[in-house]
Amino acid sequence: MKRIPKPVFFIVALLILLFACSAFFGVKYYEGDVQQTAIKGLSDIRWGIDIRGGVEATFKPDEMISGSDGDTATSDSENADGENTEITNEQIDSAKSIIETRMVSQGITDYELYSDYGSKRIIVRFPWKEDETDFDPVNAVDELAATAHLSFRNPSGEEVMDGSAVKSAAARVNQENGEYLVLLELNNEGKEIFSNVTEEYLNQAISIYMDDTLLSAPTVQAHITDGSAQITGNFTAEEATKLANQINGGALPFTLTVSSYSGISPTLGQNSLTAMGYAGIIAFILIALFMIIRYRVPGFVAVIALIGQVALSIAAVTRYFGVFNSFTMTLPGIAGLILSIGMGVDANIITAERIKEEFRSGKTLDSAIEKGTKNSLSAIVDGNMTVVIVSIILLLVFGPSNILSFIFGESTTGTIYAFGYTLLMGTISNFIMGVWLSRVMLKSIVGIKCMRKKWLFGGAGE
Amino acid sequence: MKKTMNFVGKSKIFYGISLSIIAIGLICNIIFGATLDIQFRGGTVISYSFVGEIDEEALRDTIQKATPENTVSFTVTKDIMNNTEDEDAYAISVEFSGNESIETDLQKSITATLQDAFPDNNFEYQETTSVEASMGFSFLLKCLTAVAIASVLMVLYVTLRFKRIGGLSAGVMALVALFHDVAMIYFMYVIFHMPIDSNFIAVVLMILGYSLNDTIVIYDRVREERRLAGRDADLADVFNKSATAVMPRTIATSITTLVAIGTVYVVAVIYNLGSVQAFALPMMIGIVSGCYSSLCIAGPLWVAWNTRKSKKA
Numbered sequence: 001m002k003r004i005p006k007p008v009f010f011i012v013a014l015l016i017l018l019f020a021c022s023a024f025f026g027v028k029y030y031e032g033d034v035q036q037t038a039i040k041g042l043s044d045i046r047w048g049i050d051i052r053g054g055v056e057a058t059f060k061p062d063e064m065i066s067g068s069d070g071d072t073a074t075s076d077s078e079n080a081d082g083e084n085t086e087i088t089n090e091q092i093d094s095a096k097s098i099i100e101t102r103m104v105s106q107g108i109t110d111y112e113l114y115s116d117y118g119s120k121r122i123i124v125r126f127p128w129k130e131d132e133t134d135f136d137p138v139n140a141v142d143e144l145a146a147t148a149h150l151s152f153r154n155p156s157g158e159e160v161m162d163g164s165a166v167k168s169a170a171a172r173v174n175q176e177n178g179e180y181l182v183l184l185e186l187n188n189e190g191k192e193i194f195s196n197v198t199e200e201y202l203n204q205a206i207s208i209y210m211d212d213t214l215l216s217a218p219t220v221q222a223h224i225t226d227g228s229a230q231i232t233g234n235f236t237a238e239e240a241t242k243l244a245n246q247i248n249g250g251a252l253p254f255t256l257t258v259s260s261y262s263g264i265s266p267t268l269g270q271n272s273l274t275a276m277g278y279a280g281i282i283a284f285i286l287i288a289l290f291m292i293i294r295y296r297v298p299g300f301v302a303v304i305a306l307i308g309q310v311a312l313s314i315a316a317v318t319r320y321f322g323v324f325n326s327f328t329m330t331l332p333g334i335a336g337l338i339l340s341i342g343m344g345v346d347a348n349i350i351t352a353e354r355i356k357e358e359f360r361s362g363k364t365l366d367s368a369i370e371k372g373t374k375n376s377l378s379a380i381v382d383g384n385m386t387v388v389i390v391s392i393i394l395l396l397v398f399g400p401s402n403i404l405s406f407i408f409g410e411s412t413t414g415t416i417y418a419f420g421y422t423l424l425m426g427t428i429s430n431f432i433m434g435v436w437l438s439r440v441m442l443k444s445i446v447g448i449k450c451m452r453k454k455w456l457f458g459g460a461g462e
Numbered sequence: 463m464k465k466t467m468n469f470v471g472k473s474k475i476f477y478g479i480s481l482s483i484i485a486i487g488l489i490c491n492i493i494f495g496a497t498l499d500i501q502f503r504g505g506t507v508i509s510y511s512f513v514g515e516i517d518e519e520a521l522r523d524t525i526q527k528a529t530p531e532n533t534v535s536f537t538v539t540k541d542i543m544n545n546t547e548d549e550d551a552y553a554i555s556v557e558f559s560g561n562e563s564i565e566t567d568l569q570k571s572i573t574a575t576l577q578d579a580f581p582d583n584n585f586e587y588q589e590t591t592s593v594e595a596s597m598g599f600s601f602l603l604k605c606l607t608a609v610a611i612a613s614v615l616m617v618l619y620v621t622l623r624f625k626r627i628g629g630l631s632a633g634v635m636a637l638v639a640l641f642h643d644v645a646m647i648y649f650m651y652v653i654f655h656m657p658i659d660s661n662f663i664a665v666v667l668m669i670l671g672y673s674l675n676d677t678i679v680i681y682d683r684v685r686e687e688r689r690l691a692g693r694d695a696d697l698a699d700v701f702n703k704s705a706t707a708v709m710p711r712t713i714a715t716s717i718t719t720l721v722a723i724g725t726v727y728v729v730a731v732i733y734n735l736g737s738v739q740a741f742a743l744p745m746m747i748g749i750v751s752g753c754y755s756s757l758c759i760a761g762p763l764w765v766a767w768n769t770r771k772s773k774k775a
Binding site: 345 | 563566567569570573587588589590591592593594600604605607608611612615616619620623660661663664667668670671672674675678679681682683685686707708710711714715717718719721722723725726728729730732733735737738741745
């Protein structure tokens with residue numbers, strides 16, 4: 001057997017334990033008074049709304065206004081212009097940007113927001129605010145879906161024009177200097193109002209508000225009579241598109257209604273988190289005891305590798321380094337983690353049993369370990385590869401934008417996605433820790449003199 | 463050397479056991495029918511917590527009055543975790559008939575009515591799920607498609623990796639074992655009246671992976687034993703030998719997984735976490751079934767298929 005030097009065991013084990021500590025507890029330091037996170041620990045995991053409580057809602061355009069048959073409910077000029085009454089992707093984006101603007105203005109920053117063009121739905125998921133006291137999803141959802149009020153205000157803050165004057169807004173590039181700008185088109189009624197406004201407030205700032213959030217405050221540089229204005233201001237492409245979407249949001253030909261929603265109060269969630277935490281610790285201790293009692297040294301090595309596997313999976317969830325956003329962890333996510341740890345235990349059991357078998361057929365210590373690890377590899381790899389296939393399918397099918405999007409639209413339930421993610425990360429961790437490093441440790445520890453006894457590796461007594 | 467267990471010889475008994483469980487499941491399915499969760503069929507459930515005794519009739523009237531145009535039903539369960547010394551805590555979930563989502567205003571008025579009518583019981587809002595029927599159905603289709611794609615790819619993988627022991631037959635028999643396990647989980651949902659929800663899909667996917675892993679470990683051993691025994695060896699012997707050899711591993715792995723998920727289940731019962739219980743229990747059944755189907759169904763079927771083929775040849 002190609003023996004691995006003795007110190008390797010200690011180095012690998014130490015590195016795994018150090019890594020585990022950093023992944024569980026994180027590394028924080030102070031820059032002045034501000035706590036900085038260099039490495040994220042368990043406490044930095046972003047828990048899904050099923051755990052810490054929150055709201056999930058799906059919005060759809062209200063058919064009363066957008067309905068194509070008997071289109072009399074609206075006097076909007078865009079419909080009167082004979083334009084398509086079909087809801088366009090841009091309109092969905094605009095509606096999405098309304099929700100986004102409102103969420104940010106309420107101080108909710110860790111929301112998830114998807115638009116589904118196929119079924120014309122907008123899906124939003126957000127946790128309760130830290131200081132929220134009346135956990136009422138209905139109010140929260142209604143606030144988001146309320147019709148946006150776009151207003152143009154003069155320097156003294158009075159409203160001079162509202163969203164009904166806007167025909168469309170679009171992000172464009174100035175051909176001459178390559179700057180991004182927003183092209184604002186007004187409808188027939190808007191044209192006149194805007195002409196008056198730009199005349200009266202020439203060289204002054206007109207502020208554009210959505211509800212009570214200031215979007216932009218461009219200065220009027222000319223008296224505009226043709227109803228077509230350019231808003232410039234050193235925009236990036238992204239900023240220009242965002243502003244255009246927001247302005248369009250104030251001029252949508254439909255209102256948003258809530259087509260489905262769910263809310264979970266945070267106490268319920270907190271309970272389940274504590275419970276799953278206890279369950280995890282108890283289960284780990286039981287498994288560790290079983291492994292060490294039944295398989296002795298290989299069992300002990302397996303426990304170290306398992307700690308490493310759990311740590312690596314946790315690191316994949318927290319994204320380890322402070323600069324990355326943590327993955328959202330849900331209850332099925334925890335279940336995926338449990339399954340992958342189960343696979344990790346299985347990999348070690350297969351190897352340990354195989355070593356035992358080789359002892360029974362009369363092999364020496366070294367050749368039993370050599371043969372045992374070699375013969376068990378294909379079963380472990382094949383077993384884990386199938387799980388990898390399952391988890392990749394889950395990621396592709398239940399991701400926010402996925403391979404089945406064209407049939408089913410974008411995902412409404414991200415919880416199964418979390419299951420696939422933790423399962424995939426856990427299985428990859430298993431290949432690194434449970435398959436590769438646990439073998440390295442095993443082949444190294446066998447070189448230590450006091451360890452060179454068959455019974456310590458599951459062989460018959462001396 | 464330990465005695466070789468005869469799996470193939472007892473295969474008729476195994477098939478009998480499985481077929482009768484499936485038959486019982488089917489009969490239950492016809493009698494009771496399966497319930498789809500509102501995640502899939504659409505509808506609304508609102509949950510509240512409250513403390514102290516309450517008159518169920520008065521409760522029903524109050525809720526019904528708040529929403530005259532809908533028929534509602536509700537279930538009350540004891541909430542063990544939040545019990546205080548002098549008052550019992552309860553959880554109530556109010557389910558609306560029909561499979562459409564409700565207006566947000568309606569929920570507001572129900573919450574307000576409950577709090578007004580029973581001021582002493584400290585009604586608190588816990589949870590809402592409200593799903594539009596068409597969205598629920600599309601989600602169900604999507605889940606089924608995911609299961610189908612995953613199964614096909616797994617069988618393909620087995621077929622490619624186990625060419626030496628008959629490739630396709632190995633893949634198909636592994637698939638039969640997987641159907642067996644999915645059927646077991648499904649019947650478990652039917653018999654216990656648990657609604658089919660996204661947890662069911664997650665459990666099914668997990669068990670597909672787990673059971674196939676079991677099957678693969680055995681196939682892997684068969685592949686190896688067959689190489690050692692040579693082409694002409696009796697397949698039944700080869701399989702029995704392989705299955706016996708992997709038995710200790712199968713038992714050890716099943717014990718550890720069952721212990722881990724059993725722990726989750728027990729903790730969930732203590733903390734009264736319905737969703738986690740509904741997740742853990744079918745998982746345990748799936749693990750037992752996955753283990754059994756690999757050893758007693760997929761293997762003997764594979765032997766039968768290949769023995770017949772070689773007789774014909």
